[in-house]
Amino acid sequence: MRRLMINETIIFTLCIVIVVVIAPCTEAAGKGLGNGLNVGFYSRSCPNVEKIVADIVSEANRQDPKLPGALIRLFSHDCFVKGCDASILLEATRSKEPVEKKAQGNDFIRGFELIDEIKARLEQECPQTVSCADILAFAAREAVFLAGLPRHKVPAGRRDSRTSRASDVGLPAPTTPFNDIIDFFTRKGITLDELVVLSGAHSIGVAHCSFFDYRLYNFNTSQPQDPALNSTYASDLSTKCPKQNTLPADEAKKTAVDFDPTTPLVLDNNFYVNLLQGKTLLQSDQIMVSDPRTSALVKTLASDSDAWSRRFAKAMIKMGRTNVLTRDEGEIRKNCRTFN
Ligand code: HEM
Structure with missing residues (x-):
């Protein structure tokens, strides 16, 4: 009898430790990973949400x-500054500081x-229910699908931030040293392999x-052109992006070139095939071929399209979990451009 009571006391104490100490810790640890999100989050509160987003995006x-x-860039830039909280959509905040979307x-x-447009339609269907942060995630998934990959499941339940500060936007640029790029993504919970995949x-x-035009004309003091660039590709790029001073400033600023010269509308592993041939616009991408930490993976992904598309979907889902707000954090905006 006495032994039974001691056992019960031990079990009771263990339960207290789990509820009071361990559970909040695991919750906090999981927060950065967005573990509060679920697939089918709106199945009762707004069952048509994913279909509505799909129809409008399509x-x-x-x-x-x-x-x-x-849309994929918009989602990634939301997630990689603070977290996937729709802060990139805000036009102004209470603090009146310049907002993220105005940052360089x-x-x-x-x-x-x-x-x-999606938000306005959803406000008619189910008022103040679907967050702008989840709309970004659903829209990016449709973008992935429309560009040719399978439609992956999107965990949802994100809430919208009330703040957005241009000074928080420390996104890497194409000229950022690779070690700094790696550090940036590591701090966001994205591994180097996931960065290569994304x-x-x-x-x-x-x-x-x-x-990227400095790679054509002004690479460094001894080489005007980046030697990593395929020479035929480089001369093609030079016709699309003539030296800045030969174009009116406005036009030079506006000119854009497809990332993929062969299948520009298809999301595929051709990116890695192009990388291996020196046919890529950004120096930050090209470096993945020569850096010993990434070169083997670039080759693998270039030769295995299924492996890349599976890993890409997984990495997109993981990116979408970055520092999300859930439950009673943040708010559900009525208009994605303004806090309530
Ligand atoms: C080191 C990391 C990265 C750098 C430096 C970088 C840089 C850039 C730059 C400079 C552009 C061109 C923007 C323009 O001229 O309109 C761009 C476009 C784009 N980026 Fe990245 N990016 C990075 C990572 C990513 C990741 C991780 C994703 C996706 C998950 C992504 C998705 C895209 C997409 C889809 C576009 C095309 C946007 C459009 O067509 O409007 N990027 N990126």
């Missing part, structure tokens, strides 16, 4: 086949009007000449 894609690249790292970012998104969409 219709918009018919008008603008380059939309998928823009967000040059040429687009897709905002489409997110407004960079395959650069198989669709465009980059403006200003991000």
Whole structure:
């Protein structure tokens, strides 16, 4: 009898330790990984949400086949600054500081009007239920699908931030040293392999000449052109992006080139095939071929399209879990451009 009571006391104490100490710890540890998200989060509160997003994105894609690249970039730039909290959509905040979308790292970012259109439709269907952060995630998934990959399941339940600060946008640039790029993504919970896999998104969409034309004309003091560039590809790029001073400044700024010269609208592992041939726009991508930490994976992904697409979907889901707000954190905005 006495032994039974001692056992019960031990079990009771263990339970207290689990509930009071361990559970909050694991929750905190899981928070950065977005473990509060679930597939089918809106199945009761807004059951048609994913279909509505799919229809609107697919219709918009018919008008603008380059939309998928823009939506994937928009989602990634939301997730990699603070977290996937729709802070990139805010036009102003209470603090009146300049917002994320005005920061240099967000040059040429687009897709905002489409997110407004989706939000307006969802507010009619189920008012103040679906967060702008989840709309970004669903829209990016549709973009992946429309660009040719299977439709992956998107865990949802993100909430929207009330803040957005341009000074938080420390996104890497194409000229950022590779070690710093790796550190940036590691801090976000994205491994080097996942970065290589996600960079395959650069198989669709465009980059403006200003991000890479120095590789054609002004690489360094001894070599005007980046020797890693394929020479035929480089001369083709030079016709698309002539030296800055030969074009009116406005036009030079606006000119953009497809990332993938062969299948620019298809999200595929061609990105890695191009990388191996020196046919890539960004120096930050090209470096993955020569860096010993990434070169083997680039070769593997170039030769195995199924492996890449599986890993890409997984990495997108993981990216979408970055520092999300859940439950009673943040809010569900009524309008994605303004806090409530
Ligand atoms: C080192 C990391 C990265 C750097 C330096 C980088 C840089 C850039 C730059 C400079 C552009 C061109 C923007 C323009 O001129 O309009 C771009 C476009 C793009 N990026 Fe990245 N990126 C990185 C990682 C990623 C990741 C991880 C993803 C996806 C998950 C991504 C997805 C895209 C997409 C889809 C576009 C095309 C946008 C469009 O067509 O409008 N990027 N990126």
